[in-house]
Amino acid sequence: MARGIETKCLHLEEEEGYSSNYGALSYPIYQTATYAHPGVGKSTGYDYSRLQNPTREHLEKVVATLENGIDALAFSTGMAAIAMLMELFAPGDHLIVDADLYGGSIRLFNNISEKNGITFSHIDCCKEDVESYVRGNTKAIYVETPTNPMMNVTDIEKISGIARKHHLLLIVDNTFLTPYFQNPLDLGADIVVHSGTKYLGGHNDTLAGFLVTNREDIREKFRFLIKTTGAGLAPFDSWLILRGIKTLGIRMEKSQQNAAAIANWLQEQKAVTKVIYPGLPTHPGYETMKKQARGFGAMITFQLESREFALAVLEKVRMIKFAESLGGVETLITYPTTQTHADVPKEIRERNGITESTLRLSVGIEDVKDLLEELDKVFREIEGKLHG
């Protein structure tokens, strides 16, 4: 019987037993750049750490197992993973991408991939007729679900039907839900992207990225590309991510539980004009989430009555940190306009619904009563100041 995901976060079946690594429960950090050969034409299985390193390899096997892929590749950051992914495409190729994506992905597509001759249709994949954008030179559909930061939810199976019909790759950035809550490859995706900096690492202490696939032809291309472009994850960072993954399940459960409580609290606030959390039955993607995911995650985006109110929240929070990033044990609050989406042109940001009064919360694993107490104090103080 297949093992449960919490067990898979801790144990890699194929490397179990007492003979390997002296029985060490924590996988060793092989801090080496190169490997001595036992003789001409003989190898230990490793040549040079840009190609592969045992610690990175162990992590890659764990992530491949969690995502039900045949291979996973670990990169120095999520953006390094996405930049290498774009090497699958050639000048003249066209991609359909979600309009609302992490700002760094949009910046990469618009400034680097376009310069390299790739064109994009930025569309709302959860609402628009995706098939009508397919052209003769279209090669892939790229989505995040839920998206960063507007939490749009795309039906992965539905989009994968369109991708299959037109022989396109379906690429899903699964950073927000992680394999603990969602497995896009099982729903018809060909490639899964992760910023491992977020929930997989989980402790706001290192950066990483992943590409996972269940296709042999893509795996071969990726292996060629990682050794050629050289953005593989270093051994110590690989170990940090491995350690983070051990507690992925309990972190995801606890942060989701906290997020649900905070989303409900936000909904009751007069100063909040909109709460966007896919775990709320009023969210347009709620039913799709229930169908394709095992949870709703812990990311909440909300709109305040004014820019002034939003900025005051950022000024006043103390335990909740005003910081970029997400997915760690500490709760972070982010201002997409000047942080994660600063480089996205204003008109596109606004078309996606990101305004100067939009805030994004990455809910951590603190005691939720402390989070609510701080939010309540901050909101009451601002209301007192702004409304007398």
Ligand SMILES: Cc1ncc(COP(=O)(O)O)c(C=O)c1O
């Ligand atoms: C959804 C998503 N994908 C990719 C990235 C890029 O990852 P990294 O910051 O590790 O380069 C981020 C970063 O915030 C993200 O939120």
